[in-house]
Amino acid sequence: MAAITKLEIDGFKAFPTSFSLDFSRNGVACNLLVYGENGSGKSSIYYALHAFLQSVFKSDEGAKYFRPDDTGNDEYLVNIHRIGDIVRHGYSPSIILHLDNGKVLTFNRNGISSSTGNKFDLTQLNRSSAFINHSYISRFHSARNSETIDLWPIFYKDILPFFIPSGETDYLSQIYDNINQYVIDKKPRVTNRYVKDSVDNFNKSLKNFIEEINQKVSSIYNTYFKEEGEKDLVIKLLYTEESDSENKYQERCYWRFLGIKKPFPAPHIGLYIYEIKGKCKWKRERRRRRKKEVEINKPQTYFNEAKLTAIALSIRFALLNLNKPADGRFLALDDMLISLDMSNRMKVINFLLDVVADKYRIYLFTHDRLFYSTIKKRIAINKTKNDWIMGGLYMHDIDENDEYKPCTPFPIFIKDKDMPLEMMEFYAKHDYPACGQKLRKWCEELLDKLYPDTLKKYMDPATGSTVTSSLNDRINCLEVFCEKESIDFSEFKDLKIYKDNILNTVAHYDTESPIYRMEILKIMKVLNKLNDIFENRKEIRVNHAMGIELTKPDGTPVTICFDIKKDKLPILNVGGANRVSFFVKCYVKKIIEAGSSIELPEEYVFDSIYTAYDNYCEEYGIPHTDNLLDIIKDHGEFLKNKL
Numbered sequence: 001m002a003a004i005t006k007l008e009i010d011g012f013k014a015f016p017t018s019f020s021l022d023f024s025r026n027g028v029a030c031n032l033l034v035y036g037e038n039g040s041g042k043s044s045i046y047y048a049l050h051a052f053l054q055s056v057f058k059s060d061e062g063a064k065y066f067r068p069d070d071t072g073n074d075e076y077l078v079n080i081h082r083i084g085d086i087v088r089h090g091y092s093p094s095i096i097l098h099l100d101n102g103k104v105l106t107f108n109r110n111g112i113s114s115s116t117g118n119k120f121d122l123t124q125l126n127r128s129s130a131f132i133n134h135s136y137i138s139r140f141h142s143a144r145n146s147e148t149i150d151l152w153p154i155f156y157k158d159i160l161p162f163f164i165p166s167g168e169t170d171y172l173s174q175i176y177d178n179i180n181q182y183v184i185d186k187k188p189r190v191t192n193r194y195v196k197d198s199v200d201n202f203n204k205s206l207k208n209f210i211e212e213i214n215q216k217v218s219s220i221y222n223t224y225f226k227e228e229g230e231k232d233l234v235i236k237l238l239y240t241e242e243s244d245s246e247n248k249y250q251e252r253c254y255w256r257f258l259g260i261k262k263p264f265p266a267p268h269i270g271l272y273i274y275e276i277k278g279k280c281k282w283k284r285e286r287r288r289r290r291k292k293e294v295e296i297n298k299p300q301t302y303f304n305e306a307k308l309t310a311i312a313l314s315i316r317f318a319l320l321n322l323n324k325p326a327d328g329r330f331l332a333l334d335d336m337l338i339s340l341d342m343s344n345r346m347k348v349i350n351f352l353l354d355v356v357a358d359k360y361r362i363y364l365f366t367h368d369r370l371f372y373s374t375i376k377k378r379i380a381i382n383k384t385k386n387d388w389i390m391g392g393l394y395m396h397d398i399d400e401n402d403e404y405k406p407c408t409p410f411p412i413f414i415k416d417k418d419m420p421l422e423m424m425e426f427y428a429k430h431d432y433p434a435c436g437q438k439l440r441k442w443c444e445e446l447l448d449k450l451y452p453d454t455l456k457k458y459m460d461p462a463t464g465s466t467v468t469s470s471l472n473d474r475i476n477c478l479e480v481f482c483e484k485e486s487i488d489f490s491e492f493k494d495l496k497i498y499k500d501n502i503l504n505t506v507a508h509y510d511t512e513s514p515i516y517r518m519e520i521l522k523i524m525k526v527l528n529k530l531n532d533i534f535e536n537r538k539e540i541r542v543n544h545a546m547g548i549e550l551t552k553p554d555g556t557p558v559t560i561c562f563d564i565k566k567d568k569l570p571i572l573n574v575g576g577a578n579r580v581s582f583f584v585k586c587y588v589k590k591i592i593e594a595g596s597s598i599e600l601p602e603e604y605v606f607d608s609i610y611t612a613y614d615n616y617c618e619e620y621g622i623p624h625t626d627n628l629l630d631i632i633k634d635h636g637e638f639l640k641n642k643l
Contacts, residue, residue: 001128002099002121003029003328003361009048011082011093012065014041017410021045023389029100029328032363033379034413035372035421036393041411042365045393046133046334048095049363051077052107053126054161056119057174061111066093081408097122100328121328127164127171128329129360132316132336140312145301151237151269151315155206159319165205172209175202176255192257199257203239203267206255210239210269213318221314224351225344231275233296235311238270273299273311305339313348322359330361337371345371349378357384369421376416380535390416394428423524432520439523440471440503443495446530447474450537452583454607455481475499484582484608486574491529498523536573537581540642542634543567547592548613549631552620559592559633560616562609571629571643578643580628582608 005024009015019041023029036042055062068076068083078086078093085091094108099121105114112119136158140149160173168175179198214236222232241254255267273296296302299311313336320331331352337345352362353375366372379388397409414424420442426435448456455477460467469477475496482489502519544567548560563586570581589603606612609628617624625631629640 001124001328002101002103004049004097004125004330005029005100006098007045007048008094008096008098009045010095011079011085011091012048012095013044013077013079014039014411015044016079016081016408019411019413021413024100025386025389027100029361031357031361031388033372033375033388033390033416034363034365034393035369035391036365036367036411038367040367040393040395042367042393043133043334044411046131046332046363046365047077049332050131052095052097052105052112053122053129055107055112056123056126057161057171062107063109063111066109125328125330126162128162128321128327129331130162130316130320131158131332131334132313133334134336134338136316137309137312137336137339140308141300141305145298148298149271149300151271152267155269156266159316160206163209163319165209168205172202172205175205196257199255203254206267207239210237213237213315216318217314220317220351221311224355225310225314225347233311234274234276235314236272236274237315238272239267271299306341306344309337309339310344310347317351317356320356320360322355324359326359326361328361330363331356332363332365334365335367337366338368342370342374346374349375353378353382353384357387372421385535392416392421392424392428394424396428398430427520435520436502436523439520439527440499443499443503443523443527444471444474446527446534447471447478449534450530451477451481454583471499471503485572486579487533488575492526494522495526498526533572533574538571538573539568540571540639541567542569542639542642546632546634546639548609548616548628549633550616550620550622552622556594558594558616558620560588560612561590561592562586562588562606562612564609569639577627578629578640580609580632580639582610584609586612588612 003023005022005027007021007023008018009021010018021032023032034042034045051062051065064070064073064075065077067073068078069087070076082091082093086093092108094106096107097105099105101121103114103121105112105119105122112122136154139154139157140151156173156176160176161171163172164170165172165175170178175198179195179202182195182198217235217237218233221235226233239253253268253270256265275294275296299308303311333352337348340348352364356362364375366375376390379385379390392414393411394414395409396412397406412428414427423435423438423442426432426438451474455469456474457466457468458473459465478492478495479489481487482492498519502523542564544565545561545563548562550558550560552558564584565587566584569584571578572581573579586606586609587603588606589600591598591600604612606615609632613628613631614624616622627640629643630638632639634642
């Protein structure tokens with residue numbers, strides 16, 4: 001199945017001008033994590049995808065969303081600032097999807113069109129993808145205390161438009177609407193028997209669908225979402241005939257046919273929850289063990305909002321096909337965890353990243369900075385950053401092409417790789433001096449984290465005391481650092497200029513020097529490259545006494561026994577390859593040659609393992625290798641095998 005690689009929006013909801021969001025990296029479709037305050041446009045991206053996919057089964061293919069000029073049409077979603085352009089200038093708002101199979105699909109006032117093929121890919125995406133937002137969750141909390149929860153409205157709006165029963169070509173929501181239309185139109189050729197059979201088939205399909213949910217939902221909740229120490233829950237959706245023995249309250253569940261000219265009431269989907277109490281008990285009359293179950297009648301009166309949210313998510317997640325290999329399908333989530341505290345949000349994050357991300361692409365939108373940062377850290381821990389496009393969405397209200405004059409606000413997306421979130425907000429608000437101050441601090445922090453003490457401190461020749469180096473000194477040391485760590489310095493050579501022209505200016509509040517967007521963005525990109533080096537660095541635990549395994553030209557094996565007097569060894573990732581950091585001091589006191597141990601008269605100290613390695617390669621006439629991971633052993637195991 002084809003995957004989305006790019007989305008273009010023009011004149012839809014929050015987007016008055018052309019907006020483009022790349023869902024791919026190097027041509028490969030990725031997951032998406034977007035932070036944005038309320039009103040920034042993130043929900044408009046969510047609804048653009050939702051409206052596009054759902055348009056495939058609408059009679060007008062969703063054309064009404066782009067037709068504010070049609071008399072009586074109040075369902076249009078055109079940006080308010082562009083409505084006049086449609087009438088006066090023939091402007092045509094649109095949404096465009098680019099897929100990784102090369103197809104481009106356009107959605108506008110004429111419906112759906114494609115210059116590169118048919119709409120089959122869109123139908124497949126709609127059938128296999130899923131959308132969850134806060135309104136889906138809130139509908140679980142809408143029942144009054146005196147009522148039993150009815151999930152039919154939730155299923156009709158959020159679930160059935162994405163489900164096609166076996167042997168059918170229409171979505172179950174379409175089938176329901178078509179049957180209702182028979183009654184409204186009162187077509188003479190449609191008989192009672194035809195409508196009754198259609199209703200019976202609908203009931204059978206919906207019951208089978210709900211049974212599939214019931215097989216998974218309790219396991220998902222109890223495995224991933226219940227609180228520590230909480231009893232297991234049995235979560236069950238009920239859709240039966242009134243006379244069915246399972247329907248203990250004899251509630252109306254099945255959709256009932258009352259006659260071709262009589263409108264009949266909507267179906268009812270009940271929610272029943274049982275709490276497992278104690279251990280299994282032996283039921284002699286049935287010769288089997290059964291757990292003691294206590295029914296939770298009216299869950300909305302028994303559980304808090306967080307618990308109901310977890311149950312709602314478990315029901316929706318039970319519909320995901322987690323047995324199928326990953327393809328183009330996606331799971332879009334828009335601020336669906338507002339009612340959860342961070343501990344419960346972490347459960348959802350873990351489920352999404354550990355279970356779902358391998359099977360679905362995830363498009364996650366949130367207005368919560370802490371939630372965004374938490375997910376980002378979790379992605380970094382999983383070492384899957386390259387699988388994600390991350391960033392912030394902000395309203396921009398200054399036209400930089402017209403002397404920075406105010407303009408109609410429009411959303412801009414700033415990728416996380418271009419700047420950290422805390423700086424994005426100042427940047428988006430055009431507070432470039434404040435953004436520059438944050439940049440200076442970030443630059444200081446990065447160099448402090450990256451550098452060894454030898455590059456952060458120096459001996460004052462006048463006083464003989466150790467002095468901490470300044471930011472200027474540290475930037476001047478960057479070329480040495482890059483040379484020693486085999487890093488391409490050309491990417492950082494302009495940092496000194498940026499520091500003098502921008503970072504020094506904001507440090508001294510020089511209001512006479514203008515600070516503009518492009519200069520800030522250039523510094524951002526340079527610092528992010530430094531940040532990538534830091535984030536890709538790791539430490540492996542070692543028994544600090546190790547050995548460099550060498551072979552003399554005559555074939556004699558030699559082991560240089562050294563000690564770093566630390567139990568962790570820093571490893572850098574440079575150009576996609578791991579290598580031992582240069583800045584690791586080592587102490588050599590013994591050499592093993594052809595199995596014979598030779599104690600040195602004194603302990604030799606080297607500023608770097610590389611220096612020690614070069615020294616003994618030169619002494620023995622041994623060719624150098626570029627990667628010490630291949631020749632250093634830690635208690636018999638090569639370091640490369642410990643990564």
